[in-house]
Amino acid sequence: MLSEIIKEIKQFAKNTGLYEKKILLMFSGGKDSSLALYIMKKAGLDVSALTFFHRWSWREPMLWAMDFTKKLGVEHYLVDITEGLLKNSIGKKGPICIHCKKVMMRNAYWFAKINGFEVLAKGDNANDKIIGALLDQWNGDIRLSEIPRIGIPIFRPLIRYTAEEVEKLAEEAGIKPYRMYEYGRRRQWREGCPLQYIDRFEIIKPEYFDLAYEVNYKISKLARKYKVRMSVRVPSLDLMCHGCNEKILKEAEEIIRRFKNVATRKNKK
Template identity: 70%
Template sequence: MLALNDVIEEIRNFSEKAGLFDKRILVMFSGGKDSSLALYLLKEADLDVSALTFFHRWSWRETLRWAMKFTKKLGVEHFLVDVTDGLLGEAVGRKGPVCINCKKVMLWNAKWFALNNGFDVLAKGDNANDKIIGALLDQCKTDIRLCEIPRIGIPTFRPLIKYTAEEVEKLADGAGIRPYRMYEHARRRQWREGCPLQYIDKEELVKPELMDLAYRVNYEVSKIARKRKVRVSVRVPSFEIMCWNCDDETLDEIRAAIEKFR
């Protein structure tokens, strides 16, 4: 069984060998369990870390507030950057959902934010279940935890990349990290929340009105999901309901709640 202190010590030893104690590290921090754990571990390992959170017009405000409280408690400098305009430029007119476009905007902005503000390394909360351990990291000549991928142009530190999602979950629980949940259905059975724009129907042309609809509908059903402790999201504009463990009464309440948006 992984011990939290052992993981912190391992990160400390790796960082010393890699020369990271002389670097300023910027953690791409969404406020989810993975990035929260990565930030926590690097801070506990005595590295010079700051957090960078991107948000846009359709981001969940509840999770953003939780993220701000978390970094304040850690005593970590926290930068907030609004990427609404960049996301609109990348996503509008393309087919949904917008996640791949959003990630492109965020990674590009993170790179330049880091370089323009004196940071030497980007850090992310990717774990062993994430696809990034595949083709891109095959380019790494050394340990995959610290890799300077040419397409990014800045060294990227992934302290969790050798740990499975299940191990990350246990480590985060051990550290007392309990992010705010919107009770989204998400794409996987694991807690993998993001933002409501991921529920725009595939092959649908994205436009601001559809992005607004995705936010409003899913914010409304999140209230029901939280109250009933189930996980619910609604695709738009099809209004397909996705739910883990919903009974008929819950589904009826959800249908009634979204009827006004049709």
């Protein structure tokens, strides 16, 4: 199936003139964007990777992503969006990912324009269509959408394939991203960064950033140990777990209890 998709992308690129374009993929290092990068590179497209990070980004997955692009022979850019994320989210109502996506998209647009990239690419799959509703309004082939409001064509090579199909294709390609064993925000296992666990519709405060990172880093280590999926919402410190038994839950609750004690001491001061 993978070879057929690469062949299909080659034909699509030939028909749409993508072989004459410099393409910049917004690359998180997750399974979707890694597979998209793999397919585009194998199809012979002139593609580079762009990874956004901030002060609270997971370091382990980023190191895996850097090694992946190196092995593929793909130019890889890293851009720190900490300042923009803080400026655009503090004091606003969550979920924080809405604000972060705006910062990333704006930065990706200008990075592409300044550095001579003519097309942006994303690893969206068919399950992401509702998120990319503006792109899906394009009357042509939604794999390559040209929406004036965005200002640059968006190429999505995986948009016709479901999350389950992407999972199988990534396995066929031998793509195994580093897992933090997060709970994930959606029905499919979608990892990201610890800030996604700031409680939805909470007014975002600076202290939530450090807390979200610290408690979820500890919980992720426990989740990796037992190969289950766990994350903690902040500031509520509610535990989310998939596959946990009583023993694991007890250990997780002990970790959370320590953070609650610290929060209590700070409030007393």
